[in-house]
Amino acid sequence: MNTKAPTRVSRLYEVMDLMLDSVGDPLALSGLAASASYSSYHFDRIFRELTGFSAVEYQRKRRLRRAAHQLRHEPDVPIGRIAQDCGFPSNAAFAKAFKQQFAMSAKTWREGGWRAYMDQQVGRESDVSFFVAEPSNVEAILAPYCAPEPGSIAARIEVRQLPAVALRYQRFFGQSGAALSIACNSFICEREKSGEVLPGAPWYGVFDEDPGFTGEREYCYDFGFDAAHGGEEAGDASLGLRVLPAGTYACLDFCHEWPRFRSMYEDWLERQAQAVWRFDSARPHIQRVERGPDGQWRGHLALPIKKR
Incomplete structure (x- = not known):
């Protein structure tokens, strides 16, 4: 039986998985830090060292990519419902964040803009x-x-x-x-x-x-x-x-x-x-x-x- 204590990195993995599983829920930085046994300051610093992003920015980007996924693959689900399911407090907040991330509206994305983004901006x-x-x-x-x-x-x-x-x-x-x-x-x-x-x-x-x-x-x-x-x-x-x-x-x-x-x-x-x-x-x-x-x-x- 493995009795080794989790390392700093593996504890952060667990927090990241929690963030993914709870992509639609509000997650306080203090709570995330506590689950990894860190203060909020040290947690955010170590998280940024590992991923290149702050914990808040990382979660925001994951929420937006989840929304982009659903917009492409679930065309019958209203945009407002997708915004809510992905943790955005209002349609206006979602619209602003989505356009900042993908350089187009959610409606344009759903109508085929995702293909242009994938081919031109993300790369081969x-x-x-x-x-x-x-x-x-x-x-x-x-x-x-x-x-x-x-x-x-x-x-x-x-x-x-x-x-x-x-x-x-x-x-x-x-x-x-x-x-x-x-x-x-x-x-x-x-x-x-x-x-x-x-x-x-x-x-x-x-x-x-x-x-x-x-x-x-x-x-x-x-x-x-x-x-x-x-x-x-x-x-x-x-x-x-x-x-x-x-x-x-x-x-x-x-x-x-x-x-x-x-x-x-x-x-x-x-x-x-x-x-x-x-x-x-x-x-x-x-x-x-x-x-x-x-x-x-x-x-x-x-x-x-x-x-x-």
């Missing part, structure tokens, strides 16, 4: 799905996105009920594309070398927001392993512990390739499945990967969905 690397290619093989990450043949991704999608997974993870901030891939690969090598992760165990990449709407500086990405697959040295107190929620996911299996969530959105969710399914913004995107007998990566992308 941010819509790359999460993978762990070795540093010597990053061609897939550096390649520009190419839309698949219509229906080709949709034909491979399977709707599955996935179980919950207790994840030991490292949280990466402000990295995307090749830099993130290399960092994840280094994490794998370190953990396998130390014996903390058993050979052949699966690895998980987790992103709680739409990667197409999140710029590199705001990227927050979790990468880790199922705690049940840890070796004798498992229990590093510097790692975070979170539960990936069970539920319904649209899954895209892959082998010897690196598909992207964007293709799942555009070729399946928004064309083939929209009469039945919608995106579930309360659960994360998940990538599960493992090495096959031939040494190549394989796994699946899992997009959280719910019935309309």
Whole structure:
């Protein structure tokens, strides 16, 4: 049994997860600080060192990205309801904050402005799905996105009920594309070398927001392993512990390739499945990967969905 006390970083991870789970609720800085065993001053300073943002600014940006997600994927929900659900005290406050963040109104965003933002302002690397290619093989990450043949991704999608997974993870901030891939690969090598992760165990990449709407500086990405697959040295107190929620996911299996969530959105969710399914913004995107007998990566992308 792991008896190591949580580190400063892992305590902040827990607070950040609380902020995500409570994105629509008012959270006082003093309460967040107390939950991490800090004074308000030290908590905000340490939070800024870790993420590059104050706790208040970080939560505001997460609320806005949650709203942007819902505006895209839940067109029948009134804008005012989305503003309320994402923790804004009034429609006017939401409208002002949204325009400051995305340079357009929520109405314009919902009518298709999100695509221009994703393509022009966020940039190519941010819509790359999460993978762990070795540093010597990053061609897939550096390649520009190419839309698949219509229906080709949709034909491979399977709707599955996935179980919950207790994840030991490292949280990466402000990295995307090749830099993130290399960092994840280094994490794998370190953990396998130390014996903390058993050979052949699966690895998980987790992103709680739409990667197409999140710029590199705001990227927050979790990468880790199922705690049940840890070796004798498992229990590093510097790692975070979170539960990936069970539920319904649209899954895209892959082998010897690196598909992207964007293709799942555009070729399946928004064309083939929209009469039945919608995106579930309360659960994360998940990538599960493992090495096959031939040494190549394989796994699946899992997009959280719910019935309309």
